[in-house]
Amino acid sequence: MKFSGFRRDNGTIGVRNHVLVFPTVVCSSEVARMISSQVPGTVHAIHGCGCGHVGEDKEQVLRTMVGITGHANVAAVLLVGNGCELISPEVLGKELAKIGQRVETISLQDVGGTTKCVAEGKKLARKLLAEASRLEREPIDVSELVLGLECGGSDAFSGLTANPSAGMASDLLIAEGGTAMFSETTEMLGTEEILARRGADAEVSERIYEAITAAEETAKSMGADIRGSQPSPGNIEGGLTTIEEKSLGCIRKGGSTTITEVVKYGQKPTKKGLVIMDGTAYDVMSNIGLLAAGAQIIVFTTGRGTPVGSPIAPVIKVSTNSTTYEKMKDNFDVNAGVIVAGEGTIQSVGRHIFDEITEVASGKLTRAEILGHCEFDIHSVPVL
């Protein structure tokens, strides 16, 4: 089965062909936005990182930045720095050279201030845009697709409609030889044995168990009691009986296949199939981690409704219920609420989501893209 995508010189497969204007540090973020807003056709990402990172935090932030700026959906990147930051355009550019990404760099302190930097940056961005526009889509096997699965603003129907349907779509993609990734480790508490049983081998199972146990320990060390009060009185009123049932609803978006690998936040998997990314449950940061890990496209389920998109990848928004879908229609691509109305099944909605994935991968714009949503955040745990 084929979709129509971009095959890049370095061998990666993109579903979009963006020119990204990326600040390497928070200090140059507004200048990056100015450059991008004056060069239509480019995208930009605002974030608060780039300086003051040490140890594991530095590794994670740099890994994520490399994953985003060197992403398969990004044809070329203009790195905008301030000049004295830890992760400078030079530092990031050196990493990107290793993976064959097309890069231009500019720094405020070098060029001489905002006005000059915007003027020079615009020239560079236009040059990259002209180059990128030459690449055409070609038929590519869907086994090259890496899907990120995300849920946020959940409700009682999340585990009944949208998440199992997204899981069905994940199973269909994996049956075609593709890859799907899900994350949000704290929303796996109570299912560690179930997920560990799905590990491809003893090592993967061990990693799954460790990741979920560590998330629980972290929560405990902060004085938070996640599981002792689970499910909450509201959950019980809504029909959830045990913690196992609650978490099973969350992990249902991961479908039913064998888990082939566990990766860190923003780390690229080495295997195909179903992958767990051990990462934060904060939606936007989780999305960006999944993209940095190589997902070209995100399926995002929500019950309460959320507009979140991404600057570099399409985000397919799936509603768990028809009330939210009707209320926030311009934010949604798929309504899994039809299952409640008896007008669809998990199988039919799962197939619909899978078809949507291949169409969107081939160029169909998602609602988040049409509306210009480009939410961006990197999960950093600063020490300094």
Added chain:
Amino acid sequence: MKENAIVIDFKDNVATALHPLGKKDPVRVEVDGETIEILLTQDIPVGHKFALQTIPQGQAVIKYGEAIGLTIQPILRGEHVHVHNVESRKGRGDRQ
């Protein structure tokens, strides 16, 4: 007729109500491609579960194809399945 409850996995022994279900409502659910009819023994609120078959005491309640807890008393087909007759298997160090 439309289904008014949902069975997530063919291994499940409970269904979840998609609407508030009354004792007298005919309840149809699709299990592994087949539609079956269940006679409810009590009212079931939306989002709550009822048994598709009799589940003996101490047996696993299966939803999503996985055990979500153990029954603490026998549950009859069509009966409400919730905290009054099911217990989590997690965090029960006292029973190890």
